[in-house]
Amino acid sequence: SYELIQPPSVSVSPGQTASITCSGDKLGDKYSSWYQQKPGQSPVLVIYQDAKRPSGIPERFSGSNSGNTVTLTISGTQAMDEADYYCQAWDSGTAWFGGGTKLTVL
Amino acid sequence: QITLKESGPTLVKPTQTLTLTCSFSGFSLSTSGVGVGWIRQPPGKALEWLALIYWDDDKRYSPSLKSRLSITRDTSRNQVVLTMTNMYPVDTATYYCAHSLTTVTTRFDYWGQGTLVTVPS
Numbered sequence: 751s752y753e754l755i756q757p758p759s760v761s762v763s764p765g766q767t768a769s770i771t772c773s774g775d776k777l778g779d780k781y782s783s784w785y786q787q788k789p790g791q792s793p794v795l796v797i798y799q800d801a802k803r804p805s806g807i808p809e810r811f812s813g814s815n816s817g818n819t820v821t822l823t824i825s826g827t828q829a830m831d832e833a834d835y836y837c838q839a840w841d842s843g844t845a846w847f848g849g850g851t852k853l854t855v856l
Numbered sequence: 857q858i859t860l861k862e863s864g865p866t867l868v869k870p871t872q873t874l875t876l877t878c879s880f881s882g883f884s885l886s887t888s889g890v891g892v893g894w895i896r897q898p899p900g901k902a903l904e905w906l907a908l909i910y911w912d913d914d915k916r917y918s919p920s921l922k923s924r925l926s927i928t929r930d931t932s933r934n935q936v937v938l939t940m941t942n943m944y945p946v947d948t949a950t951y952y953c954a955h956s957l958t959t960v961t962t963r964f965d966y967w968g969q970g971t972l973v974t975v976p977s
Contacts, residue, residue: 781961783964785903838905
């Protein structure tokens, strides 16, 4: 079994920078992805391979990997960014998701 | 344009087998690097990966559910089928299928709308 730990909630003021962390054993040796999920909707890939943005994802979304922690950073956070965010990584051929972080923009 | 859609029963009795179909368009499951995965989400809870079938028919399963899961593909019909045996109330969840792409690592870049499956207690 492999565990990815995320804070349950993060709050940010509009226009400020939000940082959501995800930690796991030797996570720095793996590649991580991040998914955004708004209420009642399917998840959307916002970051893959630690720091790459899929086509159509705004530049304000960025990712980094350091040590045992990966971080999703949203610069200039907008109200539309309020959502649940999940990190995901592969370990021993198995995909693992973090417990999710609810981002509140207030 | 890649689209995926899940179909199957909305209600499954305890101990029964669940069969879900993912119908997709806009890609071929024979293309190198492509896969289709299943992920579920109990109401109000986190995502949980279940299974993945790759372009070369390699299959991977969640270790905790491996004995109950089977994933197959019908390349000609553009469908992937997931079966889960011995359903319990704790298996009540929205089940998603997703297109995966493997380069350096595997990511789920397109998701279906999900289908809610309820197992009554």
